[in-house]
Amino acid sequence: EADIYQTPRYLVIGTGKKITLECSQTMGHDKMYWYQQDPGMELHLIHYSYGVNSTEKGDLSSESTVSRIRTEHFPLTLESARPSHTSQYLCASTEYNEQFFGPGTRLTVL
Amino acid sequence: GESVGLHLPTLSVQEGDNSIINCAYSNSASDYFIWYKQESGKGPQFIIDIRSNMDKRQGQRVTVLLNKTVKHLSLQIAATQPGDSAVYFCAEMNNFNKFYFGSGTKLNVKP
Numbered sequence: 633e634a635d636i637y638q639t640p641r642y643l644v645i646g647t648g649k650k651i652t653l654e655c656s657q658t659m660g661h662d663k664m665y666w667y668q669q670d671p672g673m674e675l676h677l678i679h680y681s682y683g684v685n686s687t688e689k690g691d692l693s694s695e696s697t698v699s700r701i702r703t704e705h706f707p708l709t710l711e712s713a714r715p716s717h718t719s720q721y722l723c724a725s726t727e728y729n730e731q732f733f734g735p736g737t738r739l740t741v742l
Numbered sequence: 743g744e745s746v747g748l749h750l751p752t753l754s755v756q757e758g759d760n761s762i763i764n765c766a767y768s769n770s771a772s773d774y775f776i777w778y779k780q781e782s783g784k785g786p787q788f789i790i791d792i793r794s795n796m797d798k799r800q801g802q803r804v805t806v807l808l809n810k811t812v813k814h815l816s817l818q819i820a821a822t823q824p825g826d827s828a829v830y831f832c833a834e835m836n837n838f839n840k841f842y843f844g845s846g847t848k849l850n851v852k853p
Contacts, residue, residue: 663839672751672829675786675843682839690840722785729774729835733785 638734653708655723663726664706713741754850761819765832772834
């Protein structure tokens with residue numbers, strides 16, 4: 633079982649709030665990813681990182697930002713949450729070609 | 743970007759039968775394909791992978807088949823069990839280590 637953690641697991645907030653979704657992995661993986669997933673739908677890549685101080689936007693436009701100051705930590709921030717941000721957010725890290733996923737954060741913006 | 747799609751959104755099978763989940767991909771340059779299983783409330787879990795220089799790969803009760811001619815990928819699960827009930831995703835990886843996922847097939851195993 634992969635050691636990748638996400639907090640919080642569930643979050644309900646009001647419109648306009650700033651939030652940070654946490655993701656940590658203890659495997660020392662360089663590559664990390666954030667995906668957005670609506671129920672039963674495919675995963676859409678919103679951010680990825682190849683290592684410390686490396687961040688790239690994914691193919692799905694997102695108003696979120698990420699940082700990678702430490703190898704094990706890859707937080708995602710929404711400066712001003714909106715109802716359209718309601719979704720599940722999955723973090724993953726990769727060793728060689730195998731991706732390990734965290735349990736996800738289910739975000740609801742009222 | 744790449745497009746990965748699944749043929750059937752829902753598949754119901756009887757316990758003990760074999761299951762076949764299909765997937766189509768669009769980028770012929772992709773050289774690595776993966777199947778994931780996602781249970782309710784959890785992140786996707788790696789099941790099996792295959793490289794483009796292979797046609798078939800077997801794991802424990804699972805087999806992945808790759809047909810590059812028609813850009814088709816399938817996952818076969820032998821002797822399907824109730825614990826196999828989940829949503830299954832195929833994904834392809836490009837040479838920038840970016841993964842593209844299909845929309846998922848929900849597998850229901852009837853006892």
